[in-house]
Amino acid sequence: MAYLAVRADDEVPVTIPRVPAREAAERELSKPMYQEHEPGLFQRVLDWFWQRIDDLLNAASGATPGGTLGLFVIVVVVVLLVIALRLRLGALRRGPAGGGTLFENRVRSAAEHRAAAERHAADHQWDQAVQERMRAVVRSLEERALLDPRPGRTADEAAAEAGRSLPGHADRLHSAAQDFDDVTYGGRHATADEYARLRDLDLDLERSKPLLGATTAGGAG
Structure with a gap:
C-alpha cells in the first residue's frame, strides 16, 4: 500500500510507499520538539493512579444513596x-499480653526491688x-x-502459681499481673492508686501463710 503526498511547489500528488512513509513519520515524531512537553514516566503513573481513584470514588458515589454527599457522610x-474504638480500647498493645518476662537480666533481691519502687514512687514515676x-x-x-x-x-504465670498456695490473694495477684503487663507491654500508664494497691498487696503477702499442702513444685508446673 502507498500513501499520497502533496508537493509544495506545484501541489501535484506524489505516491510514497507504505514502509518509507512510516519510517519518515517516526523520524519526524521522534524529534525533541514533539516530546519536550510530554509528561515523564512518573507523572504518567501518577496520573493513572489518580484517575483510578477518581473512577473508584465516582463508582462509589453512584452506588451510595445521596451520591457524593452520602459517600462523604459514610x-x-x-x-x-475508628476514633471512638481507639479511645475506648486505649493504646494498642505493642506485644502479646503476658508475653514478656517479668525480670530483667540483673538478679536483685526483693528488698532491692522494693527500694527501687519507692524511689520511683517518690518521683511520681508510677510506671516504673x-x-x-x-x-x-x-x-x-x-x-x-x-x-x-x-x-x-x-x-501472669507467677500470679497463677502463687495463687495456688495463697488462694486468698489469688484475685489481687491476677490484677497486679494484669497491671504489670498493661504498663510494660500494653502502652498504658500506671497511676498512684494502682501502685498503692500493689504496695498493700506486697505487705499483706509478707504476713500471709501459704495453704498447707501446697508445694512450689506443683506451682511451677
Missing part, C-alpha cells in the same frame, strides 16, 4: 467510629514503680520458697 462516620513493686512481690515469694526461681517466668 466516610466521616467510619472515621468517627508498679513494675519494680511487682518484681518485689514475685522475688519475695521466691525467697520464701513459695515459688521456684525460674528464668523467663511471666507476671
Whole structure:
C-alpha cells in the first residue's frame, strides 16, 4: 500500500510507499520538539493512579444513596467510629499480653526491688514503680520458697502459681499481673492508686501463710 503526498511547489500528488512513509513519520515524531512537553514516566503513573481513584470514588458515589454527599457522610462516620474504638480500647498493645518476662537480666533481691519502687514512687514515676513493686512481690515469694526461681517466668504465670498456695490473694495477684503487663507491654500508664494497691498487696503477702499442702513444685508446673 502507498500513501499520497502533496508537493509544495506545484501541489501535484506524489505516491510514497507504505514502509518509507512510516519510517519518515517516526523520524519526524521522534524529534525533541514533539516530546519536550510530554509528561515523564512518573507523572504518567501518577496520573493513572489518580484517575483510578477518581473512577473508584465516582463508582462509589453512584452506588451510595445521596451520591457524593452520602459517600462523604459514610466516610466521616467510619472515621468517627475508628476514633471512638481507639479511645475506648486505649493504646494498642505493642506485644502479646503476658508475653514478656517479668525480670530483667540483673538478679536483685526483693528488698532491692522494693527500694527501687519507692524511689520511683517518690518521683511520681508510677510506671516504673508498679513494675519494680511487682518484681518485689514475685522475688519475695521466691525467697520464701513459695515459688521456684525460674528464668523467663511471666507476671501472669507467677500470679497463677502463687495463687495456688495463697488462694486468698489469688484475685489481687491476677490484677497486679494484669497491671504489670498493661504498663510494660500494653502502652498504658500506671497511676498512684494502682501502685498503692500493689504496695498493700506486697505487705499483706509478707504476713500471709501459704495453704498447707501446697508445694512450689506443683506451682511451677
